[in-house]
Amino acid sequence: MKIGILINEGPFTHQASDSAYRFTVAALAKGHEIYRVFFYKDGVNNANKLSEPQTDDRNLVSLWSELGQENDIDLVVCVAAALRRGIKDEIVKEGFRISGLGQLVEAGIQADRLVVFGD
Amino acid sequence: MEEFEEPGPEIVKRFMYVNRRAPYGTIYAHECLEVILVAAAFDQDVSVVFVDDGVYELKKGQDTTDIGLKNFSKTYGALDDYDVEKIYVEKESLEARGLTADDLVIPVEVLAAKELGEIMAKQDIVLGS
Amino acid sequence: MKTMLHLINKSPFEKNSLDSCLRLAQSGSSILLIEDGVYAAVANTEHAHRVAARTRDLSIYVLGPDVAARGLSDSPLIDDITVVDYEGFVDLVAEHDANQSWL
Numbered sequence: 001m002k003i004g005i006l007i008n009e010g011p012f013t014h015q016a017s018d019s020a021y022r023f024t025v026a027a028l029a030k031g032h033e034i035y036r037v038f039f040y041k042d043g044v045n046n047a048n049k050l051s052e053p054q055t056d057d058r059n060l061v062s063l064w065s066e067l068g069q070e071n072d073i074d075l076v077v078c079v080a081a082a083l084r085r086g087i088k089d090e091i092v093k094e095g096f097r098i099s100g101l102g103q104l105v106e107a108g109i110q111a112d113r114l115v116v117f118g119d
Numbered sequence: 120m121e122e123f124e125e126p127g128p129e130i131v132k133r134f135m136y137v138n139r140r141a142p143y144g145t146i147y148a149h150e151c152l153e154v155i156l157v158a159a160a161f162d163q164d165v166s167v168v169f170v171d172d173g174v175y176e177l178k179k180g181q182d183t184t185d186i187g188l189k190n191f192s193k194t195y196g197a198l199d200d201y202d203v204e205k206i207y208v209e210k211e212s213l214e215a216r217g218l219t220a221d222d223l224v225i226p227v228e229v230l231a232a233k234e235l236g237e238i239m240a241k242q243d244i245v246l247g248s
Numbered sequence: 249m250k251t252m253l254h255l256i257n258k259s260p261f262e263k264n265s266l267d268s269c270l271r272l273a274q275s276g277s278s279i280l281l282i283e284d285g286v287y288a289a290v291a292n293t294e295h296a297h298r299v300a301a302r303t304r305d306l307s308i309y310v311l312g313p314d315v316a317a318r319g320l321s322d323s324p325l326i327d328d329i330t331v332v333d334y335e336g337f338v339d340l341v342a343e344h345d346a347n348q349s350w351l
Contacts (some may be wrong), residue, residue: 026334101157116349236272245348
């Protein structure tokens with residue numbers, strides 16, 4: 001089954017991105033295809049490669065980047081939400097790309113399910 | 120311009136956007152409206168719902184001059200231009216806040232929770248704020 | 249009829265997400281409590297009776313890792329609530345025609 005994921009929160013204020021990450025790993029393990037992960041609202045902060053969590057904390061920016069590249073997942077950061085938060089191409093972690101909100105709607109149309117993680 | 124694959128003409132899904140947040144205190148309501156306006160450009164079956172504090176997004180008379188934020192309540196009027204015609208407000212949420220349909224910036228269909236729940240249950244994609 | 253999975257991630261003590269979901273969810277649909285939503289699965293809270301009453305017409309699940317994280321593994325949960333792990337979460341999403349997050 002093709003599953004789309006929407007993440008509306010960043011790595012440090014809400015559990016949303018952690019929950020989405022674990023859901024995504026479990027879905028891949030069960031043989032599902034992750035059609036796209038779309039990062040919206042403060043979720044765009046999940047793509048900020050300048051983020052430096054403390055050493056005993058998990059690094060969701062790296063985790064998403066690695067998971068995306070290992071499994072060829074389309075990690076899309078909303079351009080409107082990103083620009084207003086200063087997230088630009090030059091600070092976007094490898095494996096993510098910036099694109100429009102249309103990509104979210106398209107994921108809703110093309111994927112069999114869309115799961116929303118947010119606040 | 121953003122690039123995306125045009126969906127096949129055969130796929131038409133029921134998309135419902137559920138607004139449950141008041142405006143201004145957080146950005147949720149505003150960014151949900153952004154999605155709705157983009158989504159309207161796709162030929163899908165779109166409905167927009169206001170429940171709980173989401174009904175405050177539609178309250179008439181919003182004046183944000185002195186708080187520095189953009190008054191986006193006017194943008195809901197554009198939904199009609201985008202052919203978004205299914206706009207539902209939950210009766211219980213309105214009544215709980217002492218409001219009626221006359222207090223809202225756009226014409227809406229007021230539905231009791233029972234009827235609204237039945238429509239919600241038929242959706243393919245539900246995006247909430 | 250389509251089957252709907254409702255996802256709730258808010259504590260019923262803080263937000264009305266659970267109330268609104270219970271008001272609008274149709275009989276026969278399912279609810280999965282995740283993140284702070286898991287507090288609604290605990291027996292003997294002031295919200296427990298409302299949740300328990302709906303186990304008759306709704307299937308209610310709770311995400312085990314979020315229960316454990318919050319120190320609730322030894323707390324009694326409401327009867328008829330099923331504990332699932334992340335793989336169970338994925339299965340619930342796949343088994344239901346659609347899902348809805350009550351943020």
